[in-house]
Amino acid sequence: MLRYTLKRLLSLILSLLVASLVIFAAIEVVPGDPAQYMLGINAQEDTLNALREQLGLNQSVVSRYFSWVAGMVQGDFGVSYTYRTPVRDMVAERLWISLPLALYALALAILVAFPAGILAARKRGSFLDSTVMGVTQLGVAIPNFWFAMLMVLLFAVSLRWFSAGGFPGWDNGFWLAMKALTLPAIALSLQQASILTRVMRSSLLDTLSEDFVRTARAKGLSTGQALWRHALRNAMIPVLTIIGMQFSFLIAGGIVIENVFFLPGLGRLIFQSISQRDLIVVESVVMILVFAVIMVNFAVDLAYAFVDPRLRRRT
Amino acid sequence: MTTLRTAAALTSALALCASLGTAHAAGGDVTVGLQLEPPHLDPTSAAAGAIDQVLYSNVFEGLTRFGPDGSINPGLAKDWDVSEDGLTYTFHLQEGVTFHDGTTMDAEDVKFSLDRARAEDSANAQKALFADIASVDVVDPATVKVTLSKPNGNFLFNMAWGDAVIVAPESIENIKTNPVGTGAFTFSNWVQGDQITLTKNADYWGEPAKLDSATFKFISDPTAAFAAVMAEDVDAFGGYPAPENLPQFEADPRFNVLIGSTEGETILSTNNAQPPFDNPKVREALAHAIDRQAIIDGAMFGYGTPIGTHFAPHHPDYVDLTGNSAYDPEKAKALLAEAGFADGFTTTLKLPPPSYARRGGEIIAAQLRDVGIETEISNLEWAQWLEQVFRGKDFGLTIISHTEPLDIGIYANPDYYFQYDSAEFQGVMAELNEATDPAKRSELLQKAQTIISDDYVNGYLFQLAQLSVVKANLVGIWENSPTQATDLTAVYWEE
Numbered sequence A: 001m002l003r004y005t006l007k008r009l010l011s012l013i014l015s016l017l018v019a020s021l022v023i024f025a026a027i028e029v030v031p032g033d034p035a036q037y038m039l040g041i042n043a044q045e046d047t048l049n050a051l052r053e054q055l056g057l058n059q060s061v062v063s064r065y066f067s068w069v070a071g072m073v074q075g076d077f078g079v080s081y082t083y084r085t086p087v088r089d090m091v092a093e094r095l096w097i098s099l100p101l102a103l104y105a106l107a108l109a110i111l112v113a114f115p116a117g118i119l120a121a122r123k124r125g126s127f128l129d130s131t132v133m134g135v136t137q138l139g140v141a142i143p144n145f146w147f148a149m150l151m152v153l154l155f156a157v158s159l160r161w162f163s164a165g166g167f168p169g170w171d172n173g174f175w176l177a178m179k180a181l182t183l184p185a186i187a188l189s190l191q192q193a194s195i196l197t198r199v200m201r202s203s204l205l206d207t208l209s210e211d212f213v214r215t216a217r218a219k220g221l222s223t224g225q226a227l228w229r230h231a232l233r234n235a236m237i238p239v240l241t242i243i244g245m246q247f248s249f250l251i252a253g254g255i256v257i258e259n260v261f262f263l264p265g266l267g268r269l270i271f272q273s274i275s276q277r278d279l280i281v282v283e284s285v286v287m288i289l290v291f292a293v294i295m296v297n298f299a300v301d302l303a304y305a306f307v308d309p310r311l312r313r314r315t
Numbered sequence B: 001m002t003t004l005r006t007a008a009a010l011t012s013a014l015a016l017c018a019s020l021g022t023a024h025a026a027g028g029d030v031t032v033g034l035q036l037e038p039p040h041l042d043p044t045s046a047a048a049g050a051i052d053q054v055l056y057s058n059v060f061e062g063l064t065r066f067g068p069d070g071s072i073n074p075g076l077a078k079d080w081d082v083s084e085d086g087l088t089y090t091f092h093l094q095e096g097v098t099f100h101d102g103t104t105m106d107a108e109d110v111k112f113s114l115d116r117a118r119a120e121d122s123a124n125a126q127k128a129l130f131a132d133i134a135s136v137d138v139v140d141p142a143t144v145k146v147t148l149s150k151p152n153g154n155f156l157f158n159m160a161w162g163d164a165v166i167v168a169p170e171s172i173e174n175i176k177t178n179p180v181g182t183g184a185f186t187f188s189n190w191v192q193g194d195q196i197t198l199t200k201n202a203d204y205w206g207e208p209a210k211l212d213s214a215t216f217k218f219i220s221d222p223t224a225a226f227a228a229v230m231a232e233d234v235d236a237f238g239g240y241p242a243p244e245n246l247p248q249f250e251a252d253p254r255f256n257v258l259i260g261s262t263e264g265e266t267i268l269s270t271n272n273a274q275p276p277f278d279n280p281k282v283r284e285a286l287a288h289a290i291d292r293q294a295i296i297d298g299a300m301f302g303y304g305t306p307i308g309t310h311f312a313p314h315h316p317d318y319v320d321l322t323g324n325s326a327y328d329p330e331k332a333k334a335l336l337a338e339a340g341f342a343d344g345f346t347t348t349l350k351l352p353p354p355s356y357a358r359r360g361g362e363i364i365a366a367q368l369r370d371v372g373i374e375t376e377i378s379n380l381e382w383a384q385w386l387e388q389v390f391r392g393k394d395f396g397l398t399i400i401s402h403t404e405p406l407d408i409g410i411y412a413n414p415d416y417y418f419q420y421d422s423a424e425f426q427g428v429m430a431e432l433n434e435a436t437d438p439a440k441r442s443e444l445l446q447k448a449q450t451i452i453s454d455d456y457v458n459g460y461l462f463q464l465a466q467l468s469v470v471k472a473n474l475v476g477i478w479e480n481s482p483t484q485a486t487d488l489t490a491v492y493w494e495e
Helices: A002-029 A034-039 A045-055 A061-073 A087-122 A127-141 A144-158 A174-208 A211-218 A223-252 A254-260 A266-276 A279-307 A309-314 B002-021 B049-055 B107-118 B222-230 B243-250 B280-289 B292-300 B329-338 B355-370 B382-391 B408-412 B423-434 B438-454
Strands: B029-034 B064-066 B072-074 B077-082 B088-093 B133-140 B143-148 B185-191 B195-200 B213-218 B236-238 B255-270 B345-351 B373-379 B397-402 B459-471
Touching: A002 A061, A002 A279, A034 A045, A034 A266, A034 B382, A061 A279, A087 A127, A087 A174, A087 A223, A087 A254, A087 A266, A087 A279, A127 A174, A144 A174, A144 A254, A144 B222, A174 A223, A174 A254, A211 A223, A223 A279, A254 A266, A254 B222, A266 A279, A266 B382, B029 B049, B029 B222, B072 B077, B088 B107, B107 B133, B107 B143, B222 B236, B243 B255, B243 B459, B255 B280, B255 B355, B280 B329, B280 B355, B280 B459, B292 B355, B292 B459, B345 B355, B345 B382, B355 B373, B355 B397, B355 B459, B382 B397, B397 B459, B408 B423, B408 B438, B423 B438
Parallel strands: B029 B213, B029 B236, B345 B373, B345 B397
Antiparallel strands: B064 B072, B077 B088, B088 B143, B133 B143, B185 B195, B195 B213, B236 B459, B255 B397, B255 B459
8 A cells, every 4th residue: 555655646746747847838838928918008118127027027937937846845836926916825715715616516416426326226227217317418418607607597686595606705604605605516516416426327337237246135135235335335436536537627617617606716816817917826826726636636546545455456 | 377276176166065965875885896806906006997997086096086077176186386388287285184094195195106106117007197207396295396397288187097196105015905095985805806895984085985885896707797787796887898788777677777988999900010001092991991880789789989080089179080981882992992902902800808809800800801801810818919919010900999098199109009100190299298278289189180080090990888787776976987997986875
């Protein structure tokens, strides 16, 4: 287990290094001068130069890359060109919306997908099974931003149960904040819940037809007992993979939903920073997202080993 | 001199009468939706109109200030004297003015603000506003003398800009996150990405605000803006981004729709130095090939005033020159043939993000195709547009709204991105800058408009409309947008 973990850790560090190079290079070649963007079309050349000097844009590319990486290692992500506040603080603030939103959506997806998937697998071929399959088919097909708009029209504009968007902040009470995240979380989770249900069902059906389940049945367990004690655990590997992938998607995929609900999350921060050429923020936020995705994958890898002892021994 | 003083006194007296004469419910809160969030909160070091949109007049004030109709009114300067040669402005400041942190606002602060804006390392996006200032001297705590290096008839107008507001040396360090001004509202909180809250300044030196607090919510997506107004999450939306929804609001008794004017001349900007546009005949052909009304209807759902020159139609000196470039495709074809382009030509049309440009671009491309001009459309982000079009001058045509008030002076700069170089026009502008007599200024402004219209420098399309949706019982939101501002100082709820 230790060797397995160490090997995963090494590949994690390598991935991060490569990612930092690619991100920096990609963003450096994007045309557009941040100083000109900030000062607009009436700015004079001397003013622009003064600002570029202040922002450190007059330094060479190589020295900017190294100071960026060196800063990140120490937890310093630089200072935003436009907002002039440390990127770390901005991201931390935004993460307090994006992360709970992603977790909320994931929890909703799991809460729906597990029972629905297990039920559909147990009652394979029944009316219930085809209903679940039909609804999830639809859930996969509907774009989440469109579904989000429909919900806004119904729950905010017509029924007035929720506000159309925005975020009151956690200081104003936990439930108020959760309420503001509810419609976005539902919109985000629709697709994920549908995919997860289908994966859960098919993975469970696969394991249910395996020899060890037949053996378990033969030694006298009921279908239900065999499913709970033996099949479910073995069916979890593909499900965990999907959950891992979905979590990364939910953090990054919030960009569209955050814009529909005007939530001040990470997604919207990236969106704004790209158009404002706030390069340092884009670089750092993308890097943080890459870091999050790699960490989630790392955790999923460890979770595999946890549910499947064979993986531990093989490496 | 004396007339100016009287006028100033009169304006404030009138304002006082107006506020005494109306019955209104004091207090209350208002939530205003805006599309763009300020990048930071220092109006004196960024071009972003979003900063003024929140802070101008509410939190920060200048020596002079814009009225709802674009007039220049006294601000922190209660009146002023101008010397005979137009070189010395002596400002008499309002007394008893304090900044929101409790420090006094006096002549030293004015000197600091103006000197900071024109300093060598200044980051002021409109540094040109201060270019003619030779020195700023403190006469006594309530009097400042500004000496110009040459007469500038626009000086009082320049001092009303959001880029010229008075700031204090004590609070300048943190101005970007904690703006400290002298206005009727104090800055209270900023949830980045979501909202900014202002609260009433109880110690305001002038007529106090009627509202207790004001919240600005930033909603960039037009569909989300619609939902937020409909769900009454916001009480007003300034610069409403989806004109296609306005009829729905007009039919709804809960809302008022305000259709006003902005300072935004929307033009088909033409690269005057790039062939074939260096040929005036080609530019004339271009002007006649454009059907303005079709663009206003198609791109702006009918909201917008046709213009025939680079000047705001609501300005008293505006000359209607639309007839000069009336829609006439046959004439356009004939002119092209005359210029040697009987078979037309191909050029680039580079479009920045706003919908007036993207939607308008498609319509213009079709209209130009009818007279034989093919356009290669490319959609650019703002940063790309600034790089390629504005700095690089690498374009044939582009569509852009010039939103600075009274900015016809840009045509006097031959290096400006559309590269119009006319000695005659430059002469008129030089004369205008030194003219202080109102009648003379009017005449020169009108002459300037006619010259650029006759030279067909750019395709003049329409004046951008200011569209706002406001709750029916909310009174005092500006209909027009003489500068980018949401002045809430006189806004109140009607019972």
